Each structure stands twice: as C-alpha cells, then as structure tokens.
Amino acid sequence: MFLVTGATGQIGRRVVRLLREQQQPVRAFVRLESNYRELEQRGAEIFIGDLAQDKDIAKACEGVKYIISAHGSERNTQAVDYRANVELIDQGKAQGVQHFVFTSVLGADRGYEDSPVFKAKREVERYLQKSELNYTILRPAGLASNLIPLAERFRNTGFYLIIGDPKNRTSIVSSDDVAKIAIDSVSVEGAKNQIFPVGGPQVLKREDIPEIFSRIFNREPLTVTVPLFVLDTIRNGLGLIDPETQKALGTLRTVSTNEFFCTNAEIDHLETTFNMKMESLESFMTRYFGT
Ligand SMILES: NC(=O)c1ccc[n+]([C@@H]2O[C@H](COP(=O)([O-])OP(=O)(O)OC[C@H]3O[C@@H](n4cnc5c(N)ncnc54)[C@H](OP(=O)(O)O)[C@@H]3O)[C@@H](O)[C@H]2O)c1
Numbered sequence: 001m002f003l004v005t006g007a008t009g010q011i012g013r014r015v016v017r018l019l020r021e022q023q024q025p026v027r028a029f030v031r032l033e034s035n036y037r038e039l040e041q042r043g044a045e046i047f048i049g050d051l052a053q054d055k056d057i058a059k060a061c062e063g064v065k066y067i068i069s070a071h072g073s074e075r076n077t078q079a080v081d082y083r084a085n086v087e088l089i090d091q092g093k094a095q096g097v098q099h100f101v102f103t104s105v106l107g108a109d110r111g112y113e114d115s116p117v118f119k120a121k122r123e124v125e126r127y128l129q130k131s132e133l134n135y136t137i138l139r140p141a142g143l144a145s146n147l148i149p150l151a152e153r154f155r156n157t158g159f160y161l162i163i164g165d166p167k168n169r170t171s172i173v174s175s176d177d178v179a180k181i182a183i184d185s186v187s188v189e190g191a192k193n194q195i196f197p198v199g200g201p202q203v204l205k206r207e208d209i210p211e212i213f214s215r216i217f218n219r220e221p222l223t224v225t226v227p228l229f230v231l232d233t234i235r236n237g238l239g240l241i242d243p244e245t246q247k248a249l250g251t252l253r254t255v256s257t258n259e260f261f262c263t264n265a266e267i268d269h270l271e272t273t274f275n276m277k278m279e280s281l282e283s284f285m286t287r288y289f290g291t
Contacts (some may be wrong), residue, residue, distance in 0.1 A: 002026045002183075003064040005051060005088065006071030007044070008034040010145045011103060014179035015068055016044050022183075029060050029071070051084035052076060061091035066186045068101045074117065074248045081120035089124075089131050099134045099186040103178075106139045106171075106197055106260045115254040116247060125195070134192055136185035138178065141199040141260045144284040145175035147209065151285055154213040158222045164256035166207035166225050171199025171261040174279035181274050190273040198270060199262030201278045212282050216291050228257060 002019055006012035007028035019026040020042040028044040029051070030036040040046050049056030051071055061067070069088055073080035085102065092100050108121040128135045154160055178198055185191040204212075210221035231253060239246040262270075271277060285291075 001045075001064050002066045002068060002186075003029060003047075003060055004044075004068045004070060005029045005060075005084070006069070006103075007039055008036055009070060009072065010143055010175050011140075011178050011182065012068075012070035013039065014176055015070060015182050017042060018176075018179050018183055020044060027060065027064065029056075052079040054087050057084060057087045058091050061088065061095050061097070064092075064095060064097055066099050066101070067092050067097055068103075068182050070103045070182065072103075072117070074251060075244065077116040077120050077248075081117055082123060085120075085124040086127055089128055089133065092133055093131060097133060099136070099192075100128060100131075101136050101138065101182050101185045102128055103182065104137050104139045104195075106141045106199065106262070107254075107258065108139055110258075112254045112258070114250040117251045118254060129193075136182075136191045136193075137195040138182060138185070139195065139197045140178050141171040141173050141197075141262060142255070143175045143178065144172050144200070144279075144281050147172065147281070147285070148288060150209075151213055151216075151289065154210065154221070155217045155219070155289070158214075158219045160210035160213065160221055160223045162206050162223060162225045163231055163252075164206075164226075164228050166205065166223075168206050169203050169259045169261040170206060171203055171267075172209075172281045173198055173200045174281075174284045176284070177276070177279055180276065181270070184274050188274060194273075196270055196273070197262045197266045199267060199278070201267060201280055203261045204281065209281070212285070216282065216285050216289065228253075231256060 004015050007016050016039050026044045027047050028039045029047050032048050047060045104121040112118040210223045214221045235249045
C-alpha cells in the first residue's frame, strides 16, 4: 500500500492516477473540504484527515509499505511542511515502511532565509537522511502545471507577467514526470538514499516562456515585467496589516529573485537512473491544450 499526502495537489493527484493505472493499492490523504472525487473514482482508498494533526498521520500510516510525501502549504509552513513530514517519517519508521519519497524543492540547500518553505524542506531532508529509513529526496524546479492558468490567460489575451529578472534561468519540469519519478523511486536501485534535482530537459530564461506560449497558441505575446522593488513595496505595506501574508510572500520573493535550473549533467543522471526522457514545457503544454 502506498500512502500519498497532498493527493489533491498538482504532483499528488498525478501520483495517485499513475499508481491506479498500474493497479497499485494507494491511500490518498485528503482534506474533507478538498475535491477528491476523481481519486475515489480511480479506486484510491480515501483517508480524510488534517496533516496538522499527529493522530491523523498515525492512523493514515497504518499498514503502509511506501510513503510519498507530496503535500505543501504556503501559509501553515511550520505545521504542514515541517512538522507533518517529521511525524510521517517517525510513523513510517514505527510501521516499518520500506521507502519514503520526499518532495523537496530545487535550491533547498542554498539557505534562503526569507522563505520558510525552503527552510522547512532542508530541515525535513536532514531529518529523513538521519532516520535510517530508505529514502529518495526529489528537488523539483518549477512545475509546468503551475503555468497552466497563465497559459490559459495567454491564450485569451496574449498577456504574460514576469516578476523580477526576465533573464533568470529555470528548468520548468513536467508535473507528470515528477509523479513518475516519485513512484519509480521506491523500486529503482539507483534512487535509494539519493537526492535528485528534478528539472526539464532545457534551461529556459523566464522570458522564453511567453515565446513558447506564442508558438503554441499562435498569438503575439504582450509581456509585462514587474521589477522586484514593486513586490517589495507591496510586501512591506502588507506587513503593517497582514504579517502572515508578508511572510508567505517571502517564498514568492525567493523564487522571483533567484535562478532555479538543473545542469545538463544532473538531467543526464536523472534520465539514466530512471530510464526516461524528461518532457519539455512546450510538449507538456501542447499535450495539455491539445494544440
Ligand atoms: N509547485 C511547484 O512549482 C513546486 C516546485 C518544487 C517543489 N514543490 C513541492 O512539491 C510538493 C507538491 O507541490 P504541488 O504544487 O503539487 O502542491 P499543491 O498543488 O499546492 O497541493 C498541496 C497539497 O497539500 C495539501 N495540504 C495542504 N495542507 C494540508 C493539510 N493541513 N492537511 C492535508 N493536506 C494538506 C493540499 O490539500 P487541499 O487540496 O485540501 O488544499 C494539496 O493536496 C510540495 O511539497 C511543494 O513544496 C512544488
């Protein structure tokens, strides 16, 4: 039995779909208020709970062989990104789980102080590495599925917004590839106790993305770049009325300021280990929009 947390999220729901296509038994950890009907229809066992509650995690881990942690929260970082993963690891150990796959983030090891999410990821990585569980840590770059709403807006208006430096490099990765790698991590020998940067096959500049959309939708791009000081001004202003949102925006600031790309050697290693070819952003979007 696989336990998948974040099962209604972009990666998690793809993990559940793929596991069910392979006829694997899977328990999907979901919140009552979330939309989990599709997972149920695909034959996943639905476990309703809250990852901020240790007793829910303990119950969800009963009888589980593999754990794929694919949840995340921008607002409740300490409880959900940090504590819940520590509890999942402890329960995984107690239950004799055979392999734990943790979805971290590219750059988790760079010490970005402004982002609680990046800090939580690094701390969980360390905890997992010391846990004596078999593990695989995946550090994905930005997910292609994040860009679907932006692509939809581009299709209708040609408009594309970049916050920060348009020359910054990124290795946008197919969310379907991340899901496949997460599942294969439990069985591929070369993935045992390893950390993998997970990116797409090309290093893109952020300004390349509207050009890709332009080719897909056959439409001229209208790209607007917002300098970082505008984000900083909004963030500082928010600090006076909503300090929680100000903190949460630290992750957006970190992502907008820095480069998140994988080297060719890292992608070669990933493709060789998992015996697959990583999909480009253009292919992912073309497939999604059926153009
Ligand atoms: N998106 C990216 O570009 C990116 C890049 C690198 C790494 N990652 C990492 O990859 C992982 C998955 O990202 P994603 O974009 O697929 O996530 P997502 O779409 O934002 O989904 C987050 C998931 O976590 C669940 N969740 C949040 N709080 C919960 C709680 N208290 N109890 C139970 N479930 C809870 C959400 O459930 P609800 O449906 O109920 O909200 C949802 O299923 C995260 O760890 C993220 O940090 C993401």
